[in-house]
Amino acid sequence: MIEIRDLHKTYGKGQAAVSALSGVDLHVSAGEVLMLMGPSGSGKTTLLSVMGCILQASSGSVKVDGLEVVGLAESKLPRVRLKHFGFIFQGFNLFPALTARENVELALKLKGVGGAGARKRAAALLEQVGLADKLKAYPADLSGGQKQRIAIARALAGDPPIILADEPTAALDSHSGQKVMEMLAGLAREDGRTVVVVTHDNRVLHYASRIVHIADGRVVKPVAEEAKKEMAA
Amino acid sequence: MNSVQIVIVCYKVYNVMIALAWKNLIHDRVRLAVTLVGIVFALVLILVQFGLFLSFMDTSSNVVARSGADLWITAPRIPHVNGGSPLRESYRWQALQVKGVARVDRYNLAWVPWKLPSGAIESVSIAGFDLDHPMGGPWNIVQGNLDDLRSEDTVMVDELYKQKLGVTRIGQIVEISNRRARVAGFTRGIHSFTTAPYVFSSFKNAQNYAGAAMSEDQSTFMLVKAETGADVGQVKAALQRKLPNLAVFTNEEMRAKTQSYWVFQTGAGVTTLLGALLGLIVGVVVVAQTIYAATMDHIREFGTLKAMGAANARIYEVILAQAAISAVMGYVMAIVIAWLVSRGSQDGNAPIALPPELAIGALGLALAMCAGAAVISIRKATRIDPAMVFRG
Incomplete structure (x- = not known):
């Protein structure tokens, strides 16, 4: 689903240049829950941004569902994001002026789905994440866990094959974090979506199909199954 | 997708952006009030100063303008x-x-x-x-x-x-x-x-x-x-x-000559004109700062929209719609205040004119000021650090 080869990303120029990614090779398959781990500043978020076509790579190759996105014109990237990706953010990034349903509807409308169809689909997605009774609630009136579930519903609105999540459980209590991860794992397991999660949260590692460690802008090594269990324990 | 479908999708998205702009504005009423106070202050200042100047122009030559003569013969x-x-x-x-x-x-x-x-x-x-x-x-x-x-x-x-x-x-x-x-x-x-x-x-x-x-x-x-x-x-x-x-002037020439003397060759008219220009500058700065701050308040949301797949053009629409809605709301309030001030001034020594041209011009100016300030914000919005949306 995502094929990354010799990916480099450098911020700034000349002596001020800082290398964030230095030759990353990675393959993520459909139905997989890939967790990216590593210390702060290691390049995890940059990698996620490049994967999600939010940030342009300096060199290398990133293929999304067979489509080469490195070097793709800036004007074409929004369409790629719209078609292939759903994003979940650590800070939820909901629109405070919109209700839960409107937040989800907005994502649908960006896809050109409007009117009664959008309202119905938004309600169904919120029901799917257990928030059928919060359609008219504003983000400010909801708990962190509930906000993140709205964000998941919003990410699913465009029915994307790939979900990219940055620290989705960092701002949540243990119970809410587990619930959110169950949902994300379910999206991979039941719908065959690709789920990439950047996390520091050892409590959720057991949901991973694979864990990749990033350090100094490089993939250090995939974490073995036994080590993964140890970390989770 | 054929062209008709593309047009329909664009129309739906456009409406969504206008709706989002409106909801963004009314959601934070304190921020909206601050924005409107800034716009109203600037517009009233501009309207009053220019109204005063126009009134000076008119008053200085009213007996000529309303003389009904075609030509004036003078020494x-x-x-x-x-x-x-x-x-x-x-x-x-x-x-x-x-x-x-x-x-x-x-x-x-x-x-x-x-x-x-x-x-x-x-x-x-x-x-x-x-x-x-x-x-x-x-x-x-x-x-x-x-x-x-x-x-x-x-x-x-x-x-x-x-x-x-x-x-x-x-x-x-x-x-x-x-x-x-x-x-x-x-x-x-x-x-x-x-x-x-x-x-x-x-x-x-x-x-x-x-x-x-x-x-x-x-x-x-x-x-x-x-x-x-x-x-x-x-x-x-x-x-x-x-x-x-002798000298012979058309009525218009006599009017212009008189206006020029009283308004531009005496301190009073120049002072009023400078006041009007200063009002314009202060107004532009206040509106620009206000709209810029209002847009920056939502910068994270614009980043999120980008991540969700909204093209830059859609983000421009939200920002411009926010600016335009603010401009129109501020204008309506300002024109009512300016009208009251103008009406109240008519019996005084310094009447303030509010001709339709000035009122319409002020609407254009409000939209232009807000759009101009929004454009500055747009430049910022298009340069959003994408990683910003991933920060908690």
Whole structure:
């Protein structure tokens, strides 16, 4: 689903240049829950941004569902994001002026789905994440866990094959974090979506199909199954 | 997707962006109130300052603009309408011989002393015109009529200056240039640019009040009415050839000359103009800062929209829609306040004009200022660090 080869990303120029990614090779398959781990500043978020076509790579190759996105014109990237990706953010990034349903509807409308169809689909997605009774609630009136579930519903609105999540459980209590991860794992397991999660949260590692460690802008090594269990324990 | 479907999708998305802009604005009412206060303050400042300037322009030359004359014959090199010099009546007969001239009326405009009931003296500008062909006469007469000025020693004053001139009613006897005068009527809204109010009377009465400054066969101006269908420019040229020692101006030229003198060659007009320009600059800065801050408040949301797949054009729509909605809301409030201020100022010495052109121009200016400020914000929004949306 995502094929990354010799990916480099450098911020700034000349002596001020800082290398964030230095030759990353990675393959993520459909139905997989890939967790990216590593210390702060290691390049995890940059990698996620490049994967999600939010940030342009300096060199290398990133293929999304067979489509080469490195070097793709800036004007074409929004369409790629719209078609292939759903994003979940650590800070939820909901629109405070919109209700839960409107937040989800907005994502649908960006896809050109409007009117009664959008309202119905938004309600169904919120029901799917257990928030059928919060359609008219504003983000400010909801708990962190509930906000993140709205964000998941919003990410699913465009029915994307790939979900990219940055620290989705960092701002949540243990119970809410587990619930959110169950949902994300379910999206991979039941719908065959690709789920990439950047996390520091050892409590959720057991949901991973694979864990990749990033350090100094490089993939250090995939974490073995036994080590993964140890970390989770 | 065919082109029709693309258009439908674009239309739906466009509407969503407008709706998002509206909800963004009304969601944070304190922020909206701050934004609107900034816009309203700026627009009222601009409207009042420019209204004051326009009013100065109008007031400085109102007797010319409403004279009804096509051409003015004056002494050479007069600075403005309030600075005429005596002309012999024989010029009038010469002017009447010129082809295309229908009528030439004598017109006096001179400063004369007006004695107040207290004994103090106020200066007034007496305007004497031909009652049979009232070029240069009063307008907006609210009490009395022009025929009342046919009686000897009768005058008409403006309601605005009743208190200043110690006048309370029609029929009141006053004293001008040590001569008896009787108030025969009142006008409304004839402001004077100088401290001397206009007082209208028949030409003969005005000559009498002017006293020694004006002999019986003299007047300060001659007002010309061209024949119907005659080319005023050609009539002017013919008059100038016939009267080479005098100056001939079209009504518009006389108005511009007078405005130029009072507004640009005296400190008052320039000060008002500078005030208007300063108001514009301050207004632009306030609106720009306000709109910029309002947009920056939502910068994270715009980043999220980008991540969700919204093209930059869609984000521009939200930002511009927010700016436009703010501009229109602020404009509506500002125009109501400016209208009230303008209305309240009409009875004072510094009336503030609010012509439709200024009101419409202010809407255009509000939209332009807000859009301009939004464009600055857009530049910022398009340079959002994508990683920003991933920060907690």
